[in-house]
Amino acid sequence: MPFAVVKLVRDERDDFFESMIRIKYILFLMVPFLLLYSCEKVIDVDLNEADPAVVIEGNLSYLEGELEVNISKTGSYFGTQPSEKVENAEVFLETATGLRINIEEKGQGVYKRKRLQVFPGETYRLTATVGETQYTAVSTLYERVQIDSLGYKYYGKNRFFDGGYHILLYFSDPPDQKNYFRVRIFKNEKLLNETSDIVVFDDSGLEGKGIQVRLQGQTFKAGDTARVEMLAIDENAWEYFTTFREMANINPGSPAPANPVSNFSNGALGYFSAWSHDTKSIVIEP
Known part of the structure; x- marks a missing residue:
């Protein structure tokens, strides 16, 4: 399962602490049905028609x-x-x-x-x-959290990602409060991760520290302009987006997963999110 990496590092440029956690890197996958073929038989997985919601x-x-x-x-x-x-x-x-x-x-x-x-x-x-x-x-609605800076580093191709530059996001987490974030990534002003690979994370265990986030879900090449928006969201929105993860981890033959957790009443799907954000841009130079 692909994921982005949150690092706390200490080097000559900053005073970030060294550690690593996984953030919830969401891949939104719709799997309407699965056919398993063998030389002996065909197994059909039945899914019921759902009423409109x-x-x-x-x-x-x-x-x-x-x-x-x-x-x-x-x-x-x-x-x-x-x-x-x-x-x-x-x-x-x-x-x-x-x-x-x-x-x-x-x-x-x-x-x-x-x-x-x-x-x-x-x-x-x-x-x-x-x-x-x-x-x-x-x-x-929470106060925006400022992005300290952006960086980038080249990574070679692997089984999950093409080779290219990954964006590094640096910010200082506000102390004494629980914080939830969503990140939107733009390449040459085109949004890259609206629905198929939403990036959200919280600051569990990192409260008040300097944080580096490697946004490895998207790759850039020399000459590209990367722009990052970091949204401060509340827990309800964070829970909605993170429950997309369950839909990406369906095992063959398992029951269809529940819908993402909505904060609307009376059975409506979706979410309502009030948010503030900060944004920064960087040009990739070889």
Whole structure:
């Protein structure tokens, strides 16, 4: 199973402590069915048709002051049609002071509101009403954690990755609090890891220390510009993204895994995440 490596190192450039842990490097794999062939027989794994479920993905960005919510319905397990986009839903954001803000529909299941005043340390409630059912989730917004610097190092090809430069992310973990992170990686301003290989980790055992993260899931070549966004997320969002890991570790013949843990009520899939972020860029030079 591929994974990114978090190192704490001490060298002439910094005073990071030497250690290593695995972060949750998520590979989102959809395996609808498995056929095992032999010269004697064929084994079919049966999967039941699933009823459509509401899927809500809400992201509240602190720096942009923007909330975007995408609402859809899952299709039949074996269906060929894309997910149905949910229109005419009622979507609201509620602040800690009780202020209720309407989120405007933009079409194709997208609901968006800009220029929102949101504040770190506060908890926000997102409510979406689809038909006669109301779905609610809460998320706490944390202060952004600054990226100290980016580096890179060349690694040869192995069984998991092509040869190339891997990005090294350096930051100092805030002390006296539990922190959860998600990392987005861009190559020449193209996002590389949105759904297929989400990177999330926490600071267990590393609180208040200097941390180096080797982002080995993506490779770069000389002349590329790498940009890294490090999002400070809350535990609910972290749990949602890390449970994707279970879907990547399905053994042949095992029951289908449970859905990723959602923070929405009434059986909706998806997540609501309020987050702040820091970003830095670096040009790969040979």
